[in-house]
Each structure stands twice: as structure tokens, then as C-alpha cells.
Amino acid sequence: MSSEEPGVVTEQPTWSRWVIIGGTLLAVLLIGGTAGMFLTRAVDEPAAAVPAAGSVEVGFAQDMSTHHLQAVTMAGWARDHSTDPEIRQLAFDIERTQLEQVGRMKGWLMLWDQPEQAIGAPMKWMTEPMAGHDGMSMAPSSVNPGAGVLMPGMATEAELAKLRSLSGKELDVYFLQLMLRHHQGGTAMARYAAAHSSLPALKALVNSILTSQGAEMDQMKLMLSARGAQPLPA
Numbered sequence: 001m002s003s004e005e006p007g008v009v010t011e012q013p014t015w016s017r018w019v020i021i022g023g024t025l026l027a028v029l030l031i032g033g034t035a036g037m038f039l040t041r042a043v044d045e046p047a048a049a050v051p052a053a054g055s056v057e058v059g060f061a062q063d064m065s066t067h068h069l070q071a072v073t074m075a076g077w078a079r080d081h082s083t084d085p086e087i088r089q090l091a092f093d094i095e096r097t098q099l100e101q102v103g104r105m106k107g108w109l110m111l112w113d114q115p116e117q118a119i120g121a122p123m124k125w126m127t128e129p130m131a132g133h134d135g136m137s138m139a140p141s142s143v144n145p146g147a148g149v150l151m152p153g154m155a156t157e158a159e160l161a162k163l164r165s166l167s168g169k170e171l172d173v174y175f176l177q178l179m180l181r182h183h184q185g186g187t188a189m190a191r192y193a194a195a196h197s198s199l200p201a202l203k204a205l206v207n208s209i210l211t212s213q214g215a216e217m218d219q220m221k222l223m224l225s226a227r228g229a230q231p232l233p234a
Helices: 014-044 056-081 085-111 157-165 168-195 200-226
Strands: none
Touching: 056 085, 056 157, 056 168, 056 200, 085 168, 085 200, 157 168, 168 200
């Protein structure tokens, strides 16, 4: 049975009330100071220009999202159908990394009030030929002629169908070959975008793409060599 008498309210210690009051005031001051900081920055710093349709930033976000999603599709297939632990781990890493990057780009497009996919042919934002892997020139109109306008490194429907038809070592090798070429084309596109944009967020993403895909390309070359295979012809 409680020792407190019914109807008697125990008074809260004075020090406890002051701790609560002091904490509340501190929180209010912190919130107010933070709000003031953002208001000051909003007044002192001009608003960043929102990239328009047809700009390098919008075009890159739209096309690279599509480019990445094909890599995610190929990686998902290899992860689910290969029996090689090394292939499965690589595929998982590619799938996870590129999905996160797609999320960033689609977030930009939403903020910029732009569609997730470009209308018409891809890479219209690229007005100059770009330097591809191994130093060769890669112009949008010359990529995979006869198979529609595909972005650099992307697999054709026939190549994807072949990938799905293979198993065992043949699947592993063909996956590595297609993904290596895919990475090479994607990094060339990323470098072009960074060279023609001053947007810090885009440059940061490009740095992330080049870092992750650069390491993966080195790994895939070693994995192909270990399996007695070579990259696809350029």
C-alpha cells in the first residue's frame, strides 16, 4: 500500500522545475538561432538557379538514371542466377550503389519539376563528342548503330536476352563483359556532365560514380582474366 495519503499532491522539487524550464528555454533559443541563421543566409545568398529542361544537369539526371537502371537489372539477374560467390557479391554491390545514385538523381528531377525520363532521343544535352574509354571518341549518334539510339555502354535487347539464356561460367563471363562495357560508357557520360556543369551536387555525384565504378572496372578486368576471358571489343 502506498504511504502517500489520498488527495495529497507531492510537490515537485524546486531544482527539478528549474532544470525543465532551463532546458525548454535552451531549446527555444537553439531553434530560434537556427531559424535566424537560415533566414540570414536566405537574405544574403541569392537563390540558386533551377536547371531548365534541356540543360546538362537535367539531361544527365534523366539519362544516367536510365543508364544505371539497366545496370541494376543486369546485376539483379546475375545475383540471382550465378553460383559464383564473387560474381554474386559484385552484382549486389553494383545493384545497391547504383540504386542509391538513381534515388539522388530522381530526387533532383522532382525538385526541378522535370520528368524522370527525357522526351525523345537520349543525350540531346550532349552537344559535343565525348572521349570514351581508351581515348576513343564516342558521339551519341554513332553508338550501337542499327539498334536504335542507345547510350554509351548500354546492352541491346539481344544481348540482354543472351545473358538470360546462359548459366554457369558462361553467364559469369558474359555478365562481366557487359557490365564492364556498361561502366566504361557511364563514366564517360559522367565526366562529360561534370565538365559542362557548375552544379556542386552533380560534381559530387560524378565523383562518387567515378570512384565506385573505377574500382569495379579494375576488379572486373581481373575477374575476366582469372576466368580466361577478355573484355568485349570496343
